[in-house]
Amino acid sequence: MPAIPFPKKKVPRKVALDELAILERTYPHAATALEYANDFQLLIAVILSAQTTDARVNVTTPALFAKYPTPEKLAAAKQSDVEQIIKSTGFFRMKAKNIINCARDLVERFAGQVPREREQLESLAGVGRKTASVVMAAAFHEAALAVDTHVFRVAHRLGLTLGTTPRQVEDDLTALVPRAKWGDATHWLILHGRQICKAPVPRCPRCPVNALCPTPRILAKTLTAKAKGAR
Numbered sequence: 220m221p222a223i224p225f226p227k228k229k230v231p232r233k234v235a236l237d238e239l240a241i242l243e244r245t246y247p248h249a250a251t252a253l254e255y256a257n258d259f260q261l262l263i264a265v266i267l268s269a270q271t272t273d274a275r276v277n278v279t280t281p282a283l284f285a286k287y288p289t290p291e292k293l294a295a296a297k298q299s300d301v302e303q304i305i306k307s308t309g310f311f312r313m314k315a316k317n318i319i320n321c322a323r324d325l326v327e328r329f330a331g332q333v334p335r336e337r338e339q340l341e342s343l344a345g346v347g348r349k350t351a352s353v354v355m356a357a358a359f360h361e362a363a364l365a366v367d368t369h370v371f372r373v374a375h376r377l378g379l380t381l382g383t384t385p386r387q388v389e390d391d392l393t394a395l396v397p398r399a400k401w402g403d404a405t406h407w408l409i410l411h412g413r414q415i416c417k418a419p420v421p422r423c424p425r426c427p428v429n430a431l432c433p434t435p436r437i438l439a440k441t442l443t444a445k446a447k448g449a450r
């Protein structure tokens with residue numbers, strides 16, 4: 220199956236708002252799938268979730284947090300021991316280094332507490348804008364919209380953005396969604412991307428946004444071109 224191109228034009232604002240309203244109704248209780256008991260565990264789980272699934276992180280973190288329950292304990296950990304525990308999450312050497320250094324930053328600069336300000340969060344080892352946004356929204360109920368691979372893809376397919384970077388997509392989405400719902404909107408789009416608007420092939424016939432979304436027409440053209448090429 221060839222890659223489905225993203226729409227080249229944004230949908231009108233009214234259509235965009237209707238699409239988002241449908242997603243909100245479809246996923247009324249959307250929240251992070253990561254399991255955590257406190258802000259520190261959430262922060263570490265989000266760092267580990269890069270390039271892997273939340274389910275994979277959830278089977279990994281109980282052993283990690285049993286051995287290193289606090290930033291102080293993780294800051295003093297031996298990197299090779301942490302690598303062994305988190306190996307299955309991928310990129311485990313870099314992630315082990317990042318979470319140990321992040322724990323050290325928490326201990327040395329924030330008295331072992333997770334800060335709630337974006338600038339401070341992004342100053343921690345291994346924490347970029349997306350990780351900071353997830354933590355701000357989930358731990359502190361701050362207005363923050365995180366753009367991961369699902370949000371990026373679904374926002375494009377729905378015609379909500381033409382942005383080429385996560386930051387441009389975030390700016391387009393935050394211009395559409397009321398500030399109080401930025402955190403929720405992240406989860407509407409992530410859940411929709413995981414369950415229906417999948418990569419590489421979306422399940423358009425069973426999608427509640429099907430009638431408004433521009434991508435089913437693009438998908439049909441892609442399939443027709445593929446069928447002609449096969450003849």
Ligand code: SF4
Pocket residue numbers: 376377415416417421422423426427428429432433434435
């Ligand atoms: S209609 Fe298809 S492309 Fe559009 S949001 Fe639904 S599943 Fe994704």
